[in-house]
Every structure is written in C-alpha cells, then in structure tokens.
Amino acid sequence: MSLVKRDVQSEVDRITKIINDMSASITSATQEMVEKVKALEVTNTAQTYMEDSKTQFQPLVERVQAEAAKLQEQIKPFVTDIEDQFKPLSDMMEQFFQQVVDQTKALLPSQ
Template identity: 35%
Template sequence: MKFSLIAVLVVSLAIGSESVSLVKRDAPAELEKIGKYFQDLVDNLKNVEGPEMANKAKAYFEESKAQFQPMVEKLQEQLKPLSNIEEHIKPLAASVQAQVAPLSNMVQTQVLDMLKFMNEKTKAILPPK
C-alpha cells in the first residue's frame, strides 16, 4: 500500500513538472507573437503620414457632425418650451414663499418661546449660587 502511494506521488510529480516545462516552452512563442504584432503596429503607424491622418480625422468628424446635426436640431426644438420655464416658476416660487413666510415666523417665535421657558425652568431648578 505504501509503495503504491509513493509510486503515485512520484508519477504525479513527474507529470506536473513536465506540464510546467511545456508551459514554459510555449510562453516565449506567445511572447514572440505579441512582440511581432506590436512591432508591425509601430511600423504601420510610422508609415502613415501626419497630414493624411489629419485629413482622415477631419473627414470623420465632418461625417459625424452631419449625422448628429439633425438630432441636435430636433432636441433643441423639443427644449425650446422649457427655456421659458423659469418665467413660470418665479411667480410660483414667490407665491409659495409668501404663503410659507408667516408660518415659518410663527414656528420661529414658538421655538424661541419654548427655549426661553426651558431656560427659566432650568434656572428655577438649579440651586442659587
């Protein structure tokens, strides 16, 4: 029994070490492929001329602008009614403020009266100095 356990352990270690060495051998090939890809990319970028790239970018932006311009105009038309919403809100806000101001003043006076009352009661409870 012990011999078979030791044999299984030795075989599994051998297989494991062999699989690790296979992985190590594959890694340089993958790194070489990645390095070649980036080298080709750099070479292609060096071959592209600056003015040519600028012209392509300008054409792309003009094409994008042409596609988005109708959407922008439609959105502006939809937002026009909302541009004068401030004119409608100002009178409403003034009305609400006029209605709330007396209530807030009343609450403020009641809170001050309550604090004054608590102060007087606290002084009455404390021993004289």
C-alpha cells in the first residue's frame, strides 16, 4: 500500500511540475507577445506620425519651392544685367594683366 501511495505522489509531483512548466511557458509566451504588440504599436504610431507630418509639411515645402522659383525668375534679369556690366571690365582687366606680363617678360634679361 505504501509503495502505491509513493508512486501516486511521485506521479502527482511529476504532473504538477509539467503543469507549472506549461504555465511558465504560457506566461513567458504571453509576455513576449505583449512586448511584440507594444513594439508594433510604437512602430505604427511613429509611422503614422511621420506620414501625418509629411502631409502637414508637404504644402509648406511646395510653397517655399514655388516662391524660390519665382524669386529666381525675378532676380535673373538683374544677374544678367550685372554680368553684362562687368564683362567689359573683366575683359579690360584681363588685357591689363596680359600687358603687365608682357612688359615684365620684356624687362627680364634674355637667357
């Protein structure tokens, strides 16, 4: 009788251990799943935030680009005018420096 009682107790202990192990595994798996869902939520929230920000800023970016293009078109004639005015001066300076170089070479003793 005592042997049967001991066998039953060891069987109960074994089953209790299996149940405890299963419970720990389920708890661990559940915690893992919760963490993954939280991480996914954070990722989705960040992605949604980025998309919302892009949607909000896109019109502003487009407006700035349009204004920059307009400004560039407005400035273009002035830049062209300045270039036209400085071109003769630039040509004169180039001729002047060439004359200085030529005269300097003329002053050097022949070799």
